[in-house]
Amino acid sequence: MEDYAAKMVGKTDAELLLYVERRNEYREQAVLAAVNELERRGHAIDNVAALRSELQASFVESEAEALRNPAPEPAWMTRPATPEEPEQVAPDAPALYSPTTVVVFSVFSFLIGGVLMLLNLLRLRRYGGAALLVALVVLGISGLGWISKLVAVRPEYIFLAINVVLAALYVYVLWPNFIGAQTYRPRGWLMPLLIIFALNMLFMVLLRYAGVAIPGLGQ
Incomplete structure (x- = not known):
């Protein structure tokens, strides 16, 4: 799993605020990490408690949806191996x-x-x-x-x-x-x-x- 907290440490304040403003475009965990980093730097975020609850609920829903509908395995993992057919020799071959x-x-x-x-x-x-x-x-x-x-x-x-x-x-x-x-x-x-x-x-x-x-x- 990606370490979003470590990733956000290297972001600028403007980049972190972009995660919050466009939170629908990012993963919930990434947005939560951005919120935590902004608070650590002393920035106040409006309605932070409601924002956290919204992100947590969205994350739980996404995880539940993934469990209900798991991604299909690649074809190369599910297709049974078929033995190679031997080369057919023509009846008129010498x-x-x-x-x-x-x-x-x-x-x-x-x-x-x-x-x-x-x-x-x-x-x-x-x-x-x-x-x-x-x-x-x-x-x-x-x-x-x-x-x-x-x-x-x-x-x-x-x-x-x-x-x-x-x-x-x-x-x-x-x-x-x-x-x-x-x-x-x-x-x-x-x-x-x-x-x-x-x-x-x-x-x-x-x-x-x-x-x-x-x-x-x-x-």
């Missing part, structure tokens, strides 16, 4: 493997993640991106054999490092540049996973006979 799916499978094998990403690019006819993807996979295969011969590190560590690097390239380079903010339907991955896993195992066996060290396969 079915793609999500970036998360691509990354998860790429961490296990960049070949599996590469196949999933390749299927996405071919479905959208992003042939330039598909060609770049194939080049990255070939580079990863070559790097696996080359690094294994040059660095005295266990092959599984090299394989994991290449998986992580290519997974990052799939989702942070290929996806933004060749797919972008494309609206799509998440594609089921169980059956393709089984097929890709079988092809991946076959490819690893072929690499074994080619003399490339692959984790999990003996020489």
Whole structure:
């Protein structure tokens, strides 16, 4: 609540008298504070007792009216929160493997993640991106054999490092540049996973006979 008494101390006599003369334009408490300050300064006010009674009665009536008719709460306080509706995907939107799916499978094998990403690019006819993807996979295969011969590190560590690097390239380079903010339907991955896993195992066996060290396969 505003401290009208302290406020009136800084007013001039003329300003205080204005509160009394135009009391219908001000709050009752403000006018009463002005009357008290004028009396404290030694000014006599005509019919001060009747004026006080009038102001007190008006103040009581205003308070009672406020209790009978409280001000409505703002709409933002009364409106129940409505959950945001999920974005609707068009029925004809292409079915793609999500970036998360691509990354998860790429961490296990960049070949599996590469196949999933390749299927996405071919479905959208992003042939330039598909060609770049194939080049990255070939580079990863070559790097696996080359690094294994040059660095005295266990092959599984090299394989994991290449998986992580290519997974990052799939989702942070290929996806933004060749797919972008494309609206799509998440594609089921169980059956393709089984097929890709079988092809991946076959490819690893072929690499074994080619003399490339692959984790999990003996020489």
